[in-house]
Amino acid sequence: MGFLYSQLFKQLPYPTGSYNGKTIVITGSNVGLGKEAARHFARMGAGKIILAVRNLDKGNSAKVDIETTTSCANDVIQVWQVDMASYASVESFAARVNAELDRVDIFIANAGIAPAKYAIAEDNEASITVNFISTFLLAALVVPKLKSTARLYNTRPMFSIVSSDVHAHTTLPQKSAPNGKILTTVNDRAFAEKHWNEQYPVSKLLGVFCVRALAEKYPASTLPVTFNCVNPGLCHSELGRDFPTLAFWLIKLVLARSTEVGSRTLVHAASQDAASHGQYMTDCGTGAPSAFVTSEEGKEVQGRVWDELVLKLESIKPDCMSNF
Template structure:
């Protein structure tokens, strides 16, 4: 009951800090940024003087419309670029990461793109939610890490890699964790629990971000702050395929998209104390009890090991980027 009351209070009455940091000279990528939280975060970064803001989008026409909207509201031209990125395909993800290599610098990557669906569909070698929200998300993360580290060295700065997760990670008991092969079980059409799938995908993001952050810390390579966050329940197009219950909840308690986007910008503003940490309402918070338990720790390592096997098959040698 206390958790529920606190959740409702923060959703309905808490005002999140309005972003004011100066991003002059910086290059920032925001994925899933033609609508919703990603668009509003990109608008903030542009308003706050970023030199280059890259919108990673599936649909280039919608991306161009988003760019026009940002330019009209900020009066800043020549800042926003639209790059194609479809996390449902590994090749698109790899091509995007390859393009990143040509940037002068890269100061922050906000991985916001994701899907929420109750329909079972296959994308690449997984159910589509797993490919989009998990495998391709970390394929991109590991492929851009070298550019972030290069920027850290060249410009004497500390770049950010931010994963937009969700408080929904606490809504699952993750029964697949006891299976012999977690990803194989998740991809089994006959047993897939699609009502729980979005929650599970966000829990996997929590596990993988924590594991990645722990493995890069103190490894002798240039520092990159890796953190993850929940924006709360917000008005966006993410849950357009998630069913009527989510739609009703959003109608009753959702934050505006702009308000929720402040959490994304805050994660990029935040300091090294947020490395490996879960951010909620623009503060460091604890993830779900399962994550912090002994059982969760074991599941985290299993998920990470299985994910790396997948990523190595998609992009051989990617483990060296960690």
């Protein structure tokens, strides 16, 4: 009932305010929610917007479209390449952020995939790499720039991860794995294919867990950067393009928000203060994650997932967690 009310009746406020002088980075911003969020920030006067995209041609088309509809100056939007399915690409992009940008006020990690079948990206099932591992690798690698922005400009930057309410559609069947083996089991082909309908929800649940765990490990009182996650709801976007079922498209036709309306949740979450650190944002407010996440069992699983993530990130980029 809550989902239906949210999708059909909840009115989300149109973004207002000034982002004059602010630098905003949005991954997956050549289409969909990321592009519409970038359009809002351009309309509200952002000083610099980085469209971080896999396909530069599509990114440049998005840049032209946003410039045309907002009349922002043609030097506001830049298109940079990053492929979240590649650790090397994530590292290269993060190095460029740290080297070339004077400041980063808002970073929206929006890029995500919902594949219809099992595939490998790096050493994981693809949605786990893109939606989870690479997202937190990117966070660890750009947080030095966000921390320096806080120090030099007397502000509190934001790193907001786009999540989904589908994280509540799973209680992580892999939680019964031996200690230290949850991620191994998540990526196991036979196990994933057996529970394929839960694989995308699992990729989002892992992110919710680790935003919460990060905020516990690095509280707002010691970390000058806010981390939260945001549920945009069911929206018209390209995310579900690999799901050809009639039922999915009928549900989307009846219930989905427009991409622009969904993007309002991204802008809202990215514009919050330290009170949102570690929080699950939804419907342009602070919400509650799934009952499993907040249960005693969920808290125990969260700790295990966080510990495994830290080891994973350190294996990809040694000492990266010291950036926090």
